[in-house]
Amino acid sequence: MNSTFQMMKSPITEEDADPLTGNVIGAAIEVHRFLGPGLLESAYQTCLLYELRLRRLKVESQKPLPIFYKDVMLDCGYRLDLVVENQVVVEIKSVNAVAGVHEAQLLSYLKLGEYRVGLLINFNVKILRDGIRRMRA
DSSP states (O other): OOTTOEEOOSOOOTTTOOHHHHHHHHHHHHHHHHHOSSSOHHHHHHHHHHHHHHTTOOEEEEEEOOEEETTEEEOOOOEEEEEETTTEEEEEEOOSSOOHHHHHHHHHHHHHHTOSEEEEEEOSSSSGGGGEEEEEO
């Protein structure tokens, strides 16, 4: 893995979360408490978008992410699940286990979009804190 990226593999703690990511995590926990595990990613994304807006945060959903190759901008169809306050990329999953490819996907999004922090949130867990990965560029 590229040394310019730092990744926390352990569950998020309050000491690790800055106020914005802490607020996003709190909203995700609220959604998970209400819905529980086992639904489609789209359901969690829609509900998390709603919850974040209730908290008066600026959120973009399905934000296009073009790729710049040499001097050409390419629209390859990449979409960021959520971008909060133009600072935090939130990638939502509902899978049995987060795989390395999911982590690599978020790291690529951070690099391509020039974002500094991202949250990979897997809602298909019993306790949501066990499904959260915070990643930094």
